[in-house]
Amino acid sequence: MKNVMGLINLHESHDLLREITKNRPLAAIPFGGRYRLIDFVLSNFINSGITNVGILSAGNSRSLMDHIRSGKEWDLARKRDGLFILPSLQTDNVQGAFPKDLVDFFNNLDYIRSSRQRYVLLSGSRAVCNINYEAAFRFHQEKNADITILYKEYSDTDVRQMTGATLLETTSDGRIVDMEICPVSARSNKLSLAMYLMERSLFVDLIDASVARGGTNLARDCFLKNLENLRIYGFPFQGYLAQINSVQDYFSHSMALLTPAVWQELFFSNGSIYTKVKDAAPAKYQQDAQVRSSLVANGSVIAGKVENSILFRGAKIHKDARITNSIIMQNGEVGPGAIIENVICDKDVKITAGKRLKGELNHPIVITKGTVI
Amino acid sequence: MRSKECVAMILAGGQGSRLGALTKKLAKPAVPFGGKYRIIDFPLSNCYNSGIDTVGVLTQYQPLALHSYIGIGSAWDLDRRNGGVYVLPPYVREKSGEWYKGTADAIYQNFNFIEMFNPEYVLILSGDHIYKMDYSLMLDYHKTKQADVTIAVIEVPWEEAGRFGIMNTAAEDCIVEFEEKPKNPKNNLASMGIYVFSWPALRAYLAADAADTSSSHDFGKNVIPRMLAGGERLYAYRFSGYWKDVGTVESFWEANMDLLSDEPTLNLYDPSWRIYSVSPAQPPHFVADTAQIICSMITEGCQIHGQVENSVLFPGVYVGAGARVKDSIIMPYTTIGANAVINKAIIGRKSVIEAGAQIGTDEITEQEATRWFSGITLIGDNLTITSETKIKRNALLARS
Numbered sequence: 001m002k003n004v005m006g007l008i009n010l011h012e013s014h015d016l017l018r019e020i021t022k023n024r025p026l027a028a029i030p031f032g033g034r035y036r037l038i039d040f041v042l043s044n045f046i047n048s049g050i051t052n053v054g055i056l057s058a059g060n061s062r063s064l065m066d067h068i069r070s071g072k073e074w075d076l077a078r079k080r081d082g083l084f085i086l087p088s089l090q091t092d093n094v095q096g097a098f099p100k101d102l103v104d105f106f107n108n109l110d111y112i113r114s115s116r117q118r119y120v121l122l123s124g125s126r127a128v129c130n131i132n133y134e135a136a137f138r139f140h141q142e143k144n145a146d147i148t149i150l151y152k153e154y155s156d157t158d159v160r161q162m163t164g165a166t167l168l169e170t171t172s173d174g175r176i177v178d179m180e181i182c183p184v185s186a187r188s189n190k191l192s193l194a195m196y197l198m199e200r201s202l203f204v205d206l207i208d209a210s211v212a213r214g215g216t217n218l219a220r221d222c223f224l225k226n227l228e229n230l231r232i233y234g235f236p237f238q239g240y241l242a243q244i245n246s247v248q249d250y251f252s253h254s255m256a257l258l259t260p261a262v263w264q265e266l267f268f269s270n271g272s273i274y275t276k277v278k279d280a281a282p283a284k285y286q287q288d289a290q291v292r293s294s295l296v297a298n299g300s301v302i303a304g305k306v307e308n309s310i311l312f313r314g315a316k317i318h319k320d321a322r323i324t325n326s327i328i329m330q331n332g333e334v335g336p337g338a339i340i341e342n343v344i345c346d347k348d349v350k351i352t353a354g355k356r357l358k359g360e361l362n363h364p365i366v367i368t369k370g371t372v373i
Numbered sequence: 374m375r376s377k378e379c380v381a382m383i384l385a386g387g388q389g390s391r392l393g394a395l396t397k398k399l400a401k402p403a404v405p406f407g408g409k410y411r412i413i414d415f416p417l418s419n420c421y422n423s424g425i426d427t428v429g430v431l432t433q434y435q436p437l438a439l440h441s442y443i444g445i446g447s448a449w450d451l452d453r454r455n456g457g458v459y460v461l462p463p464y465v466r467e468k469s470g471e472w473y474k475g476t477a478d479a480i481y482q483n484f485n486f487i488e489m490f491n492p493e494y495v496l497i498l499s500g501d502h503i504y505k506m507d508y509s510l511m512l513d514y515h516k517t518k519q520a521d522v523t524i525a526v527i528e529v530p531w532e533e534a535g536r537f538g539i540m541n542t543a544a545e546d547c548i549v550e551f552e553e554k555p556k557n558p559k560n561n562l563a564s565m566g567i568y569v570f571s572w573p574a575l576r577a578y579l580a581a582d583a584a585d586t587s588s589s590h591d592f593g594k595n596v597i598p599r600m601l602a603g604g605e606r607l608y609a610y611r612f613s614g615y616w617k618d619v620g621t622v623e624s625f626w627e628a629n630m631d632l633l634s635d636e637p638t639l640n641l642y643d644p645s646w647r648i649y650s651v652s653p654a655q656p657p658h659f660v661a662d663t664a665q666i667i668c669s670m671i672t673e674g675c676q677i678h679g680q681v682e683n684s685v686l687f688p689g690v691y692v693g694a695g696a697r698v699k700d701s702i703i704m705p706y707t708t709i710g711a712n713a714v715i716n717k718a719i720i721g722r723k724s725v726i727e728a729g730a731q732i733g734t735d736e737i738t739e740q741e742a743t744r745w746f747s748g749i750t751l752i753g754d755n756l757t758i759t760s761e762t763k764i765k766r767n768a769l770l771a772r773s
Binding site: 032033034035072258260263266267272273274275277279280281282283284285286287288289290291292293294295296297298299301303310311312 | 407408409447635641642647648649650652654655656657658659660661662664665666667668669670671672673676681685686
């Protein structure tokens, strides 16, 4: 894979993620107790041997830049290749099904042109998985494909419940014949991972040609419109996938981590997931702690009752507090006697003593970063 | 090199043979502690938090683990352009080379390193103590007293004073006498093995000590008494926080257990004084619905299906369903099988305790357990304790 460069496209719509993406891009959403979504794609790149990674920035990226910094945590602080931030000229947050990513690719074309690798692998950050790209790369060569798009196949009923997804239709030998971007009622059942593999020169040509004809969106104008002209194949990804399109996705995929098999696969199967280190002490269980079916990150101090929940780094659960089916992000605090159920507390949220908050399993309450209740 | 006001030297070469199986393949400062740390994280983090950015770490015994752990010092933010951390093993000079003969000799052999930074003060630290201390305050004290040497001291229980180097002080904590392990101690101010020296004074005494063939080249035994005799200004700097020399299996176990109370004296959760460490890339730990955990510290990467009480678990430890772990320290990547019982034990790295095995569970009274021995069972690294095996209290199992 050393002949492949990685490009992470942060122009990802996040209308359905409500408050969670109010002040951060989708890629910077905290996930799994100590990670942010982008950690998965960065770690997958590194674990697959990709060492030249460009990040096409979008919208308010302050929190993302703070997280990534030099890329040292992913071993991407290098003399040659390593991490490159490709700035966006657009300041608005990304919205809608067709973000204007092409113009930013076009503006950063010199970096893509001058890279040394023959191939380019594009990815967003909403497809959370632990994947080694080796197999997809071999597939791409065997099929003599122009472009390979990774997908995961779902049952028709599962697909019908997905919102904001992009779906593919393939022939029996894998060639993609149709592509639906955010359809209201889907006709195909193969979920696009928004990961695209192709030769770098082709990618440069596609951007150039599309922008010259008024194209603005990569998926629509470079891939969908070229299904007939180019050999575009779909590579089936068999592993566990958590695609984060909405608050509901975020919540249910977080809860899925409480299944040991999922925890094992997502965090260990093809290598470690790296993230920014916070130097927190091990989690501390005090005298009255009662914790079941939960994920607990370092720095947490627990004196209360926690069930079916995820505690991020530095969470503090006071005595007699009760947390059920909830996510407490970094430095969250739940005061003595407070009871919360089906709640997502963003970073630095403080629930004071005795408060009661209850969302529904299919509609969790989201509490915005820094709120004190 | 730009000159530095103060250079710290951490003595990290000791084997720590009283830690038994824990230090078979590791120097004492590299021994894991507190669920994610190694002992040397404490002086290194103290240096960083005190604003000391130039640190020499003197290694000797089993240096590989320590060298690879410290690396370029980035975990403690000590990968500096000017200064930073330097690992200093003994080396061969023009005519011959030799191991560090004593603490003073170790510093003397690294004369060039210290001179390179032309410091005003040298801070000497041990790599095997657990404590949080702001060395900059001690340095300020040293300057105020216009001292040649300042020695950090802590009040120890009178009955234990005979185990330490005891400082006898006059007015304003000026040291008038130093007694190494006195039979009848005159007070209970014990040396913590932390010294600030004014470099010109130390330089002269180190040279004299090196030339003295009868000396055992030790700070406590030789250099400090000689400076006292030479009329230099020695002051005691009182420290009152948590401090523990983890030189024995008992004290190592106790120091780990000290972290488990609801409000421990040594607070590892203070964001203004973090203890830094090389972190493994492990996910948050998983607690199953069959698990029960109280009064314990558990690190990322663990999977808990059984009961854990009053214990410290390092990364990647697996505790099977129905297993009971009590009053124990479980080193990284160790597996405790289903229904196994571990009582008051230290289990080494990557060991496997198979289902149903029992460790330290034989019934003796606590008085019996502590009268003749510590009552702590020690299982070394990479061992497999087969199913249904019973290992008695106070046993020691390790690969030869």
